[in-house]
Amino acid sequence: MSHDACSVPVPASFTIPTPKGMRQIGGDAPCFVIAEIGSNWLMGDRSDDTAARRMIEVAAAAGCDAVKFQTFRPETLYVPDPGESDYLSAAGIKRSIADIIRENVLPPEMVPGLADFATSCGVVFMSSCFSLEDFAIVDPLTPIHKLASYEITFYPLIEAIARTGKPLIMSTGAAIPQDVAWAVECFRDAGGKDLSVLQCTASYPAPDEALNLRAIPALGQTFAAVPGLSDHSPHPLHAPFAAVSLGAKVLEKHFTLDRNGPGPDHFNSILPEELQTLVHGIRAIEAMLGDGVKKVEPIEDELYAFARRRVQAIRPIAAGDLLRLGDNLAILRPGKRTPGAHPHDLPLIDGHQALRAIAVGDGVQVTDCSAPAP
Numbered sequence: 001m002s003h004d005a006c007s008v009p010v011p012a013s014f015t016i017p018t019p020k021g022m023r024q025i026g027g028d029a030p031c032f033v034i035a036e037i038g039s040n041w042l043m044g045d046r047s048d049d050t051a052a053r054r055m056i057e058v059a060a061a062a063g064c065d066a067v068k069f070q071t072f073r074p075e076t077l078y079v080p081d082p083g084e085s086d087y088l089s090a091a092g093i094k095r096s097i098a099d100i101i102r103e104n105v106l107p108p109e110m111v112p113g114l115a116d117f118a119t120s121c122g123v124v125f126m127s128s129c130f131s132l133e134d135f136a137i138v139d140p141l142t143p144i145h146k147l148a149s150y151e152i153t154f155y156p157l158i159e160a161i162a163r164t165g166k167p168l169i170m171s172t173g174a175a176i177p178q179d180v181a182w183a184v185e186c187f188r189d190a191g192g193k194d195l196s197v198l199q200c201t202a203s204y205p206a207p208d209e210a211l212n213l214r215a216i217p218a219l220g221q222t223f224a225a226v227p228g229l230s231d232h233s234p235h236p237l238h239a240p241f242a243a244v245s246l247g248a249k250v251l252e253k254h255f256t257l258d259r260n261g262p263g264p265d266h267f268n269s270i271l272p273e274e275l276q277t278l279v280h281g282i283r284a285i286e287a288m289l290g291d292g293v294k295k296v297e298p299i300e301d302e303l304y305a306f307a308r309r310r311v312q313a314i315r316p317i318a319a320g321d322l323l324r325l326g327d328n329l330a331i332l333r334p335g336k337r338t339p340g341a342h343p344h345d346l347p348l349i350d351g352h353q354a355l356r357a358i359a360v361g362d363g364v365q366v367t368d369c370s371a372p373a374p
Contacts, residue, residue, distance in 0.1 A: 013226060013249075014167050014194035016143040019122045023065065025144075025167070025196065026226035026249045031282050034066045034126065034146075034169075034252040035059035035275060036230075039104035039263050041069065046103075049110050051257060056118050058257070058272045063279040066124035068146060068252065071111060071138050074101045076131035104263050108137050115141035135160050142166075146252075149173030149200050149230070152183045162192030169250055170195065171230045172219065173202030184223050196226035196250045199243075205234040205268045213239065217247045226250060236274035237281060244285050253278065307333045310363050311340035311349060317358040325350050329364060340364045 013026030025032045041052035059067045118125035128148045129135040135157060145161045149171040161168050168187060172180050187195060199215045211233055220227030228250025229243040240251050256269035296304050312332045323329055331343050340363025341349060352369035
């Protein structure tokens with residue numbers, strides 16, 4: 001890994017196959033919205049995928065592009081006896097993180113069925129992997145991989161993803177810039193090309209002042225990658241809407257069917273109706289953003305003619321009359337009368353003689369004037 005990760009030319013967008021056809025991510029395409037199910041599928045019996053399937057249906061109905069689970073096993077994550085997480089303890093979950101992880105494992109045999117069901121619902125199936133064994137389960141089932149923030153230093157997994165030739169979405173929570181650069185370099189040195197880098201704040205929930213949303217376009221520019229946000233803020237809409245306005249082309253947000261459900265993520269997840277509002281709002285914001293070129297929009301055409309001030313006659317003008325601002329001319333809105341010249345042309349009209357009769361209210365053009373009066 002000897003070269004600068006930023007020197008590799010990478011497209012600003014890429015495409016993936018989806019149940020609805022090829023989907024561009026980045027560039028001028030709509031934001032790719034990922035409904036993060038994570039471990040929130042578990043609502044009781046670990047062998048029952050009813051809630052997981054219901055969540056997939058909810059995400060599809062909300063207009064999300066993808067659903068994402070997490071495929072992990074306790075023995076490949078933490079050291080023995082890792083202790084309690086302070087943020088979970090503060091939320092009332094005062095137990096060893098190892099026990100919590102063990103209780104929230106997505107059974108490997110359940111994964112293919114969920115992938116097939118997501119496809120039948122018209123959304124992309126995704127699942128973050130946390131070991132090479134997990135990767136082997138997920139890779140045949142998804143067109144795009146997601147690297148969780150804490151795996152950004154786990155280069156064997158990054159290289160395995162790169163060798164598939166599939167795109168990678170990389171979260172950057174609790175990562176210093178050097179870590180991100182190193183992970184990007186690992187990916188590209190192993191043959192990876194299509195990459196999205198997400199701003200992420202590793203706090204659950206993440207307070208507003210820690211979101212640093214201006215890092216979104218900066219990450220995209222620095223690493224020649226599609227920019228986005230993995231959002232852990234408590235408000236369902238604020239950060240996603242701001243992120244899209246800043247150019248985020250990938251957005252990930254946890255949701256749940258019940259904030260009081262068991263497990264570590266329900267309390268900081270949005271509800272189905274909020275997920276639907278989020279997606280609809282993102283699409284509205286994208287329509288609002290436009291192409292960045294200032295112009296008169298077609299919807300403005302009527303008022304462009306009706307209400308923009310022009311040079312108009314304020315009393316009857318006969319041919320040969322001297323045209324004077326404040327006497328027989330004024331800068332007024334023409335309404336449905338004939339619009340006159342733009343006010344910047346007044347020097348070519350004021351003090352000149354009229355070449356024709358002009359009715360009160362009609363516009364006066366430069367071509368209605370003779371040479372200046374002596």
